[in-house]
Amino acid sequence: MATAEKIAVTGATGQLGRLVIAALLRVAPTAHLIGIVRNPAAAKDLAARGVELRAGDYEDPAALKAALAGVDKLLLISSSAVGQRARQHRNVIEAAKAAGVKLLAYTSILHADSSPLGLAVEHRETEALIRASGLPFAFLRNGWYTENYTGSIAAVLQHGAVLGSAGTGRIAAAARADFAAAAAAVLASRENQAGKIYELAGDTGFTLGEYAAEIAKQSHKPIVYKDLPEADYKAVLQSVGLPEVFAALLADSDAKAAKGALFDESRQLSRLIGRPTTTMAQSVAAALA
Incomplete structure (x- = not known):
């Protein structure tokens, strides 16, 4: 009897991690799934679904090496510790190399190699570290999650305005679950994924003005988009x-x-997951519900 392929996901209790695990349970039912978590006691629901839990923290190289023992494929979900990411990711990469991982997939950022976003710097550094490691890799260059906007929809309804500095720029966002499905598809694929780079974004873009109009349409409340200078928008974010x-x-x-910088029309995401990406209108409806 063939040994089940061992697929591990870091940050398995995070917002993206849980969705990836759920997707893998659907598309790779025979795989041995491993959730790398800081606190296994907080992930009993995953264990109940047959996921093996292993303790691992991006700051603990020894624990990571133990956690990745015997792993065939690994999804490194980027750390949320902005400013510390490259160092933390290096710990995971070194542990993966020591474990002889056969594929390291990494959640990077859209057009990481050319993106002007400040957020892209650590992703570029991580991609370079992965390339230098010699490990077979796949880069999942994720665009914006629509939840980055809909997560604050309650405040939008309260104040009657969407605030931002994006002008009329089009944003090709998709639901977090869409990106999770893409990660699961790559990890479960029987095709060789080594060296693959996916630029992942929503099928269609929208402006923040269109986003505000959609909230107004669905909520039946007057909602406008207020475009602010970058410094003013930063101050608003700090104020909350x-x-x-x-x-x-x-x-x-x-x-x-x-x-x-957040637009892409290659539709690689929908091709990878085999269906259209979740529309902005669908995400607004889900948030309002």
């Missing part, structure tokens, strides 16, 4: 509790989106 560094990066991303 975001750390200055993160607020600056988000405001920078919006300002760069005004110039097309």
